[in-house]
Amino acid sequence: MISFYPGPSRVHDEIPTYVKDAFKLGIMSINHRSEVFVEMSEKTVRLLKAKLNIPKNYTIFFTGSATECWEIIAQSLITTKSYHLYNGAFGEKWFAYTHRIRKDAEALPFHREEKIDPEKVKFAAGAVICLTQNETSNGTQVSNAIIRKIKKNNPESLIAVDATSSMAGIALDFKSADVWFASVQKCFGLPAGLALLICSPQAIEQVKSINEKKHYNSLVFMHDMMLKWQTPFTPNVLSIYLLMRVMEKSRPINVVHAELKKRAGDWIAFLEKRKSFHHLITNKTVRSLTVIPATGDAETLYTIKKAARKHGILLGEGYGELKTTTFRIANFPALKQSEINILRKVLSKF
Ligand SMILES: *Cc1c(COP(=O)(O)O)cnc(C)c1O
Secondary structure, three states: OEEOOOOOOOOOOOHHHHHHHHHHOOHHHOOOOOHHHHHHHHHHHHHHHHHHOOOOOOEEEEEOOHHHHHHHHHHHOOOOOEEEEEOOHHHHHHHHHHHHHOOOOEEEEOOOOOOOOHHHOOOOOOOEEEEEOEEOOOOEEOOHHHHHHHHHHOOOOEEEEEOOOOEOOEOOOHHHOOEEEEEOOOOOOOOOOOEEEEEOHHHHHHHHHHOOOOOOOOHHHHHHHHOOOOOOOOOOHHHHHHHHHHHHHOOOHHHHHHHHHHHHHHHHHHHHOOOOEEEOOOOHHHEOOOEEEEEEOHHHHHHHHHHHHHOOEEOEEOOHHHOOOEEEEEOOOOOOHHHHHHHHHHHOOO
16 A cells, blocks of 8 residues: 555655664664664764754754654743644644643634734744644645744744644745654654654753753753753664664755655646546645645545555545545655556546
């Protein structure tokens, strides 16, 4: 089965070889305080910064999932007020998780066809403003330009960005926000079980001044350990190794971005020609480059998904309230043009 699910999705072809290498090299049994681990961790961070264009003065942390990152932010970075701008299920979940920990969390939902007006996003200093850069549930995105303006309008607040289904796929402007995170089972093309949390110097200052120490994954502990390229707990060492190998081979993000942008354009043009289903989002300026959502009547979509499965392709189900009325196509770097062509052939009959 070729998985076009927008996460977990198809992994890179080289993964089985890398796993074998990890076994041969003894990576699966190394101590996470050993020199071998420290070198690997340092190298992985260096490669991530180089390939994804992450500023040198940002700190990268290893966590277990994007969901864990939601919780870490609520615990260690939000003191009182957080604002959650969201238009879909993942952004809403982030708000709900935060609200259970911080009662002052405020939901600011908007419609999926709406483009955020950064001039309307101005809050008192000291808040954390939470945005989902790529809303995986409905295939919309918030542009770098909008994130940059929100930061400019709120220099004394932190901007936190969920980029789970876009990091390593599109070129994100990391310096325009303070906290970024993503798990690796989407655009990174890796098996699940590892996520990255990336913090600006301003975010690290806030971590230190809040000094929250109630949890195993409190950011002060994570930061103290990361100064030595380590984690407070035993991390997913195998996954960090796989990430290092994938990053070694991956092309610079601007090249990957250009290719995905072209592929997204091809998908959009393809959807415009279909009779029984079409792109879910009509506002072209908010369409995601990495998740292509299609909508049609439930019966047709059921037939489409079944036909795809017969050809060895797994399409993404709709998510949340869009479950039966949409399907989603991942446009992630690990998917091959030849596989896209197979899917197009199946879909062109509808
Ligand atoms: C998949 C996803 C998550 C959840 O990721 P986990 O690694 O399963 O915790 C969070 N946010 C977005 C936008 C996602 O696409």
